[in-house]
Amino acid sequence: MRATASNARIKWMGGIFRMDADKENSKERFHIGIDLGGTKIEGIVLDHQYRECRRIRMETRASDGYLPVLQRIIEMHSQLAAVVLGEEATLGICTPGSISKTTGLLKNCNATELNGHPLQADLRQRLGRPFAMENDANCFAMAEALQGAGSGHGCVLGLVLGTGVGAGIVVDGRVWSGRHGIAGEWGHMSIDPGGPACYCGRQGCVERYLSGTALEASYRQSTGQSADVARVVEMARHGDGAAVELLDRFLSQFAGAVANVVAVLDPDVIVIGGGLASMDELYEEGALRLQRMVFNDDFHTPVLRNRLGNSAGVIGAAMVGV
Ligand SMILES: [Zn+2]
Missing domain, CATH: 3.30.420.40 (ATPase, nucleotide binding domain)
Structure with missing residues (x-):
């Protein structure tokens, strides 16, 4: 469960109507997204209204092994973070498989070289900032729900x-x-x-x-x-x-x-x-x-x-x- 701008409610507070905390924060924040795919890693920066500010792509080269791919995700994040330097930004990472809630290891990833590795923990340690990690089907549904064919439903x-x-x-x-x-x-x-x-x-x-x-x-x-x-x-x-x-x-x-x-x-x-x-x-x-x-x-x-x-x-x- 994650907060999004669409969850905002209008509250009566001390004589003025104002949006609740979710909405208020989203007004000032940028949104960084990284999509780890089998062939490419794609990164994006969206502004507070989900308008695209920057997009970067690099090859995954999963056959190089887990650590080089991990390093490329870090590099992708650095480049995207530089775009919004000094501004507040959320971070979400889309993976082809999912993180096991029992072992914390990546599983069911079609880039099989990445399976069995603690991707979430390693990124947490190296990025030193909070982020959300979701599988690609959930990210697809979220994007289509808010900005695509499912919008308004x-x-x-x-x-x-x-x-x-x-x-x-x-x-x-x-x-x-x-x-x-x-x-x-x-x-x-x-x-x-x-x-x-x-x-x-x-x-x-x-x-x-x-x-x-x-x-x-x-x-x-x-x-x-x-x-x-x-x-x-x-x-x-x-x-x-x-x-x-x-x-x-x-x-x-x-x-x-x-x-x-x-x-x-x-x-x-x-x-x-x-x-x-x-x-x-x-x-x-x-x-x-x-x-x-x-x-x-x-x-x-x-x-x-x-x-x-x-x-x-x-x-x-x-x-x-x-
Ligand atoms: Zn099956």
Whole structure:
């Protein structure tokens, strides 16, 4: 749970109306965000109204190992902090995996060289300042909720369909992390106990059906040929039998898996990010099937394409900062 400008309330204080502490502080603060990705580290400085002041990118080069990457994050922070020298600034860091609340070590990071290292503790020691650390799905949901397709909605469900599958939940401008920090771990919700094995130890996880990797693997399995997601979708649109069948199954699995989350969360809007977000079928046939599967006589939750694209991670990082 983190304070943001959108949580501000107006209070009556001694003869004048004034904003509460959250809002008052955000007026004077800049927001630094750092997005640690598998291929690049991106940094941003936003002003108090979340307008971009500076953006910097550098290569992650995860294959160099943990310590050089740690050093690059420190260097990125130094460059961004220099932009707002003398001013107060929050700091948020977006990671591809998450920090285990039990061990404090980074886990489930696709830049696997970084897994098993105490990234949060090492940064705390080296930066010597408070910061927030959130996984990329939560940062995506936060950015889209405050400045993107979910803006103006109370409860935003952000679904990331890419190489893997994740989700983030933002309620009234705050990331909903849950007791163990696993809220939104939708990718590892099993939708078929007899389904394919997942690296998480379960079988039939959503990620095994709705990721780009899974779709490509299914195509390979059924045709013996390789094609990326864009090509499979293109072939389905042109009536290619195997691709049509795969896309049809994919959309039904999408609708079924999202309906499970809707049954618990009943969000005001669903925003889709990741490489598969460009698939028009998700917002048309996918949304229609979702509507039919939700257990209610009326369902009109919008299913929207993200607006911030690849910038959502770094903007979200800046927005969750402390
Ligand atoms: Zn799994």
